[in-house]
Amino acid sequence: MLYNMFHGKIHRATVTQANLEYMGSITIDEELLELAGILPGERVQVVNNNNGARLETYTIAGKRGSGVICLNGAAARKAQVGDTVIIIAYAMMTKEEAQNYLEDKPSVNISEQDDDRYYIYVDGSYINGEYSWGMAIFYKGKLIDTFNGKGTSIDASELHNVAGEIQGAMEATKWAIAHDEKIVICHDYIGLSEWALGNWKTNKELTKAYAEFMKPYLHLVTFKKVAGHTGVLGNELADKLAKQALGL
The missing domain is CATH 2.40.40.20 (Barwin-like endoglucanases)
Structure with a gap:
């Protein structure tokens, strides 16, 4: 049977x-x-x-x-x-x-x-040598908070908007540490997960620093790749926040 x-x-x-x-x-x-x-x-x-x-x-x-x-x-x-x-x-x-x-x-x-985890969408932006980051925090499908800011590293700016995405992932992780919560970092650039998880070589000082920063906190963080600029609400909002930080 x-x-x-x-x-x-x-x-x-x-x-x-x-x-x-x-x-x-x-x-x-x-x-x-x-x-x-x-x-x-x-x-x-x-x-x-x-x-x-x-x-x-x-x-x-x-x-x-x-x-x-x-x-x-x-x-x-x-x-x-x-x-x-x-x-x-x-x-x-x-x-x-x-x-x-x-x-x-x-x-x-x-x-x-x-899901009982917080979903944090991150993105970056770049113009005229300046880069920025934005993040939108969702819990059970509802937006609960947003943050953004400008990057300060001159060396990092050579990575353009990727520098902002890296900064956004680090800011999301800092939020997880401060609140002692597990998070899912939703990102549209695959490098964020690959550098953090050790799957890609870190050839730049910024990517090395990012990988080292993330290493102790990977028990709090899961990565989720999303398609950029396809109407995904959290991703579009993070992109908008990053642009706002640069006055765009």
């Missing part, structure tokens, strides 16, 4: 698009699919928390880091942009496979709204 078992879930995701003209399916940020253990093309059940609608469709991988959750075709009739949905995947298993799988626990990708 085979059992139809839940094996992966994206919990309380926010619908970002509804495309009635597409042939069908649900488009989901590729990163979200991977975190939940759901494959592109896999059959899923979508439950709409706002209107109670339930539907079945298949997944399409969307742009990594975009946060896209787009219901396509007929499914677009079942949701509106802004609705909260749960996306569930199932698999056929023998009793032994199911018992072993449950011991390992199914994959659940918790949305920002249900």
Whole structure:
């Protein structure tokens, strides 16, 4: 006998698009699919928390880091942009496979709204030899505070807006230390995570200092890559704050 078992879930995701003209399916940020253990093309059940609608469709991988959750075709009739949905995947298993799988626990990708960590979006800006940083702090999907400032290192300015992004990540980490909270640093430049985690060489004095600063606090920090300038609210706000610090 085979059992139809839940094996992966994206919990309380926010619908970002509804495309009635597409042939069908649900488009989901590729990163979200991977975190939940759901494959592109896999059959899923979508439950709409706002209107109670339930539907079945298949997944399409969307742009990594975009946060896209787009219901396509007929499914677009079942949701509106802004609705909260749960996306569930199932698999056929023998009793032994199911018992072993449950011991390992199914994959659940918790949305920002249900996560107990603070999500801090950071970005940088640069003009005429000056650089700046901005950060927007969200908790359970709600904006709770913003900060920005100008960089002061002449040597760092050669990295242009990346210098501001590095400063923003350090400021976010200082906030985590001061409040003794775990955070997710959301960034659009991959170097922020790669330098901090030791995956990239640090050839500049600023990147060396950044990696050394971050090293003792990595137990507080997780990194999340987001797509820049694609309408992601936190990222757009951090970008705006960084520009404001330079009077732009």
